[in-house]
Amino acid sequence: MAQAEMAQAEIIDALMAFLGQPGASEAEFEAMALRLFGYQFRHNEPYRRFALRRGRTPLTVRRWRDIPPVPIKAFKDLTLSCCPPEAAERVFMTSGTTQAGRGRSYHPTLAVWDRSMLDTFRRRVMRGRGRIRMGILFPDEAALPNSSLARYLTLARREFGTPESAVLVGAAGLDRDALLAALARAEAEAEPYALLGASYAFVPVLDALAARGRRFALPEGSFILDTGGFKGQSRELDPDEFYDALSAGFGVPRAACLNMYGMTELSTQFYDDGNATCPSLKSGPHWIRSRVVDPLTGADLPEGERGVLVHHDLAHFNAVSAILTEDAGEIAPGGFRLLGRVDGEASKGCSLAVAEFLAAAQG
Structure with a gap:
């Protein structure tokens, strides 16, 4: 078995074990997140270029919150995959009117x-x-x-x-x-x-x-x-x-x-517990975390302040686990509230993030 295939098999085995540990601690999540970042840094060339431009490497990143997120629109412009695209068991595509305008998410196994x-x-x-x-x-x-x-x-x-x-x-x-x-x-x-x-x-x-x-x-x-x-x-x-x-x-x-x-662009779903009141509180399982950031600086915003959602999904192992969305939200006790699509300065910040990522990843 080739070295890349062995690394993929090892990361899948570790992930499947982690998914089966609902009592996993924050420290265990962080350890798995950092291991995944190292795997994606080594095997996903566009992501490695971007991370290097940001000065983020497996040697310098110590917290999952510091793993650089990829703007969601980048999936439409670049192949973000640790495995060769032709080796994917399934390719999920975003909705769109043309093949060229659709983001792709490659899965070597489902x-x-x-x-x-x-x-x-x-x-x-x-x-x-x-x-x-x-x-x-x-x-x-x-x-x-x-x-x-x-x-x-x-x-x-x-x-x-x-x-x-x-x-x-x-x-x-x-x-x-x-x-x-x-x-x-x-x-x-x-x-x-x-x-x-x-x-x-x-x-x-x-x-x-x-x-x-x-x-x-x-x-x-x-x-x-x-x-x-x-x-x-x-x-x-x-x-x-x-x-x-x-x-x-x-x-x-x-x-x-x-x-x-x-x-x-994720492999995990979030749920609420009903919509008796809106906006509802959404949360996910133990293998995903969410932040709300200022899109112009990337800095975390405090609980209750509106910003742009970043999700860090360990199950999305083959591409990148950290995704900068274009969804507005706010962190609340027990999860987050989804507040629609970004607009105004937040939208401008997301566009700048896409431009920065593409310039770094294609360089």
């Missing part, structure tokens, strides 16, 4: 990504349930093999859904009749039901219910999970308006309307 998703979904969404009948408002991964959300929902249905669970979006779009029939059955049989999908996919469902004058009262134990926002695919809804409409349309309390926050 074992770590799948473990990250399943362990967290089991704890944060299923919460001790066995299986539940699911309706999926998004195409499956057979239709969208490069979509991380399609993979996520396929795993959710396979591992946690009953045999009657169904994908309700296909080549012809949303199957409204099948959805309404599933909702009616759940209501009549008092069978808990879960609807999962992209946030924008719920808007035409709500419109269809309104057009038909229909409302459902799903039984206790039912829940709704949305993710990803509206992305120009439907009309924008204010969060309170959106969750009010979901609660009214399906008879599910807002506390059972969950939101998952994830992205192609």
Whole structure:
């Protein structure tokens, strides 16, 4: 086995063991984060150039907070991968209208990504349930093999859904009749039901219910999970308006309307515990940490102050673990609050960070 392959196998084994340690201490997280930074520094050439420009090397970085984050837009311009791209088992791509404009995330194995998703979904969404009948408002991964959300929902249905669970979006779009029939059955049989999908996919469902004058009262134990926002695919809804409409349309309390926050450039998802109030508090498992920074300086901002979110995801081992997003947020006890997309000076700061990274990484 080649040296690079041995290093990859060792880091995967160490990560899988760390994912299985929910009681891991902050010191253990830091040790794993620094080990990963060393691995990525050695095997990811564009990232090494950037880190060197910043004066950050495995010899000088002593805290996970000092590991330099990569601006999320850099994934559209550069190949950020420790393994040869052609050796990846799966390539997830961001949404976009052209291949050239889509960010890519390379996975030499899906074992770590799948473990990250399943362990967290089991704890944060299923919460001790066995299986539940699911309706999926998004195409499956057979239709969208490069979509991380399609993979996520396929795993959710396979591992946690009953045999009657169904994908309700296909080549012809949303199957409204099948959805309404599933909702009616759940209501009549008092069978808990879960609807999962992209946030924008719920808007035409709500419109269809309104057009038909229909409302459902799903039984206790039912829940709704949305993710990803509206992305120009439907009309924008204010969060309170959106969750009010979901609660009214399906008879599910807002506390059972969950939101998952994830992205192609990460291998871990964040969750809230419902949206009884907005913005909700989001948090992740023990292998991910979040900071809020001033995008112009990169300095951490104090709790409660609005800035730009940086996520440090140990499960995202093959690219870079530290990601500078373009999402505004604030740190709060137990997690963070997502406050929309950055604008104004924060947006300018993110653009400057992208320019700096590309100049260093391509140099």
